[in-house]
Amino acid sequence: MSSATATDFSHVKPGDTPFQGEGLRDFFVYRDLGVAQATRGAVLVQLVKANQPPEYGTGWHRHEAQFHIVMMLKGWARFMYEDRETLVSAGDCVHQRPGITHYLFDYSPDMEYLEIVGPADFRTVDAEGPCAVPVPTPWK
Numbered sequence: 001m002s003s004a005t006a007t008d009f010s011h012v013k014p015g016d017t018p019f020q021g022e023g024l025r026d027f028f029v030y031r032d033l034g035v036a037q038a039t040r041g042a043v044l045v046q047l048v049k050a051n052q053p054p055e056y057g058t059g060w061h062r063h064e065a066q067f068h069i070v071m072m073l074k075g076w077a078r079f080m081y082e083d084r085e086t087l088v089s090a091g092d093c094v095h096q097r098p099g100i101t102h103y104l105f106d107y108s109p110d111m112e113y114l115e116i117v118g119p120a121d122f123r124t125v126d127a128e129g130p131c132a133v134p135v136p137t138p139w140k
Helices: none
Strands: 028-032 044-050 061-064 067-074 076-081 084-089 093-095 102-107 112-118 123-126
Touching (some): 061 102, 067 084
Antiparallel strands (some): 044 112, 067 093, 067 112, 076 102
């Protein structure tokens, strides 16, 4: 294998990397699982969990990525994928096709998901939404 395509072995245990608030959204916290470094930026794998109530949600946006997978581990989240409302619950796996316009507008306080994206340095671009978005459920 050439050094340009080589990847490294990676094994990250729960105490190795903490959840941090330095991610795409300030109302989530993120835990890097070491795959971006091991794949030299080809793939990002991280845990994402709720840190604050969804006052405004993510807003309409799309990702410039080759692939984007979300595996809900705990709780639930409500998305608009284009003009379709989708409830993603613990155990569900979603493949967000490249460029799909979406809006995460509601989630449970215990929401936690595994996110797998390629490449690791994918871009997020604000987009115009095709429809109105439901109001999130207040946290108690």
